[in-house]
Amino acid sequence: MELDIVALSRLQFAITALYHFLFVPLTLGLSILLAIMETVYVMTGRVIWRQMTKFWGTLFGINFAIGVATGIVMEFQFGMNWSYYSHYVGDIFGAPLAIEGLMAFFLEATFVGLFFFGWDKLSKVGHLVATWCVAAGSNFSALWILIANGWMQNPVGATFNPQTMRMEVSDFYAVLFNPVAQAKFVHTVSAGYVTASLFVLGVSAWYALKGRHIALAKRSMTVAASFGLASALSVVVLGDESGYLSTEHQKMKLASIEAMWETEPAPAAFTVFGFPDQESRETHFAVRVPWVMGLIGTRSLTTPIPGIEELVEHARLRIKEGIIAYDALQKIREVGSTTAVSAEVRDAFEANGADLGYALLLKRYVDDPRLATPEQIDKAAWDTVPNVPRLFWSFRIMVGLGIFFIILTTTFFILSVRRKIDAYPWLLRVAVFAIPLPWIAAELGWVVAESGRQPWIIEGVLPTAAAVSSLGASTVLLTICGFVLIYTVLIFIEMGLMLRAIQKGPDPDTEPEAELISPHIVPAE
Structure with a gap:
């Protein structure tokens, strides 16, 4: 990738987003776990559950504070690095961000x-309501962000105004209830629940191995295993829904994830393993399972999934139709009104306006898309193919980790039912070493979602290369170095605070005296 303004702007946003997303999943999941623990405290009156809520709440607070600090920068980047994008879709994209800021x-x-x-200062019930409101606020915040992001993946409820050269809201409810946004929301928050569950499980397992705070550790592991298992299973179900929606709205992303170069007879096979070669347009040493991809992607045995080469040919046709729309748009802009041009021009724009974004792909090669050569059109068509090896491996590592999470949480859930949750030290060690894995899966999920949309910043509407601000490459490179330095320092600060709080453990003042008799004996409930 050339280090031009587009590449640098993408790199900067990717770095800040990946850093920020280290904090988001834990905030989402811990907020729900805190509410569950405090609910048990209010219902039972057992002080140990209050102690648990306070302890895990301390870790939540550390993560929340630094997560907010890293997230604020991202919203400013839309105006600083992506000014044309903000101008082009500000009416639609700005509304969810504003609601997220004002309400959530x-x-x-x-x-x-x-x-x-x-x-x-509050009653038990009053404080519990506040805790559940924290959980609701965290999840509402994610909802509005993902409504905005979902619209970028599937731009619905909006129309292009040729006079203002902007996308404008035509149906806010369509934006709000965008099926892609809803699927992304539930999938993302479920992944956050898994992250927090394995974090609580791993830290509690460490306490059990050290023989410290056994009462808290056992109860925390039981809650984390139960909640984590339900969340891990929901991630699989909701991920399947996202794959199904990709078949309808983002066919190229799905074909690239599967490294499916040619359209296969229905039902398509699932490639478990292989080495995609984007230069030769084939997958070496591919190991395929018949029918599985067809069932996942189409939920039928008769519907084919188009391959990359077929989709590129379809993009080539849309680019040609987009050139017609671009020509009509220039004539409309010359007279300043759609009513002042001929009916032929209006009809041409209305018939081909949906493909205008495809004509803008040619801007990378020629200033006026109407002057593009067949070779340039062919290059622009192949630009619609994202980085196939990156998507292929990111998706499979993410899925493999997801399967591991299900196995791990299921094992601990069964052990908790049998009251043997800390009976196997080797399993406790596995839980400790598994703590960072959900973050890896979450980051890979972000890579699949965002890298798979390229070359579009808004799917089929606005190419990424056309959305950047007019900045110098050196300016963006300098800010990248600054962000990396500051964010790395913040991560080390958070890790230091987290480790110090974990090493210290819960406040012993609130731990029931009966549970301090022996660190290895938990009184019967």
Whole structure:
């Protein structure tokens, strides 16, 4: 990739997003786990559950504070590095971000304060309501962000105004209930629940191995295993839904994930293993399972999944139709109104306007798409293919980790039912070493979602290369170095604070005296 302004702007946003997403999943999941633990405390009156809520709440607070600091920068980047994108789709994209800031963020921030400082000032039920509001605020924040992101994947409820050269909202409810956005939301928050569950499970397993805070560790592992198993299973189900929607809305992404170069007879096979070669357009040493991809992608045995070469040919046709729309748009702009041009021009734009974005792909090769050569059109058509090896391996590693999470949480859930959750030290060690794995899976999921959309910043509407600001490459490179430095320092600060809090453990003042008799004996419930 050339280090031009487009590549550098993409790199900067990718770095800040990947850093920020280290904090988001844990915030989403821990907020729900805190609410569950405090609910048990209010229902049973057992102080150990209050102690658990406070301890895990301390870790939540550390993560929340630094997550907010890293997330604010990302929203400013839309105006700084992607100004034409902000101008082009600000009417649609800005609304969910504004709602997220006004409603979810303030709701979350307000009740976070009540959670930490309201233990002795609110009633038990009142504080529990505040804790559930923290959880609701965290998840509402993710909802509005993913509505905005889902619209980038599947731009619905909006029309292009040729006079203002902007996308404008035509149906806000279509934007709000975009099926891609809804699937992304539930899939993302479920992944966050898995992340928090394995974090709680791993830290608690470490306590069990050290023989410390056994009462807290056993109960925390039981909650984490139960919640984590349900979440891990839901990630699989919701991931299947996302794959199905990709068949309808992002065919090229799905074909690239599968390294499916040619259209196969229905039902398509699933490639378990292989080495995609984008230069030769084939997958070496491919190991395929018949029918599986057809069932996942189409939920039928008769519907084919188009391959990359067929989709490139389809893109080539849409580029040619987009050139017609581009020509009509220039004539409309010359007179300044759609009513002042001839009916022939209006009809040409209305018939081909949906393909205007494909004509803009030619801007990489020629200033005026109407002057593009057949060779340039062919290059632009192949530009619609993302990095196939990256998608192929990112997806499979993510799925493999997901299967491991199901096995691990199922094992601990069964052991918790049999009251032997800490009976196997080797299994506790596995849980400790598994702590970072959900973050790896989550980051790979982001890579699949965002890299798979390229070369589009808005699927089929606006190419990424056309959306950047007019900045110098040196300016963007300097900010990249600054962000990497600052974010790395913040991560080390968080890890240091987290490790210190874990090493210290829960406040012993609130631990019931009966449970301090022996660190290896937990009184019967």
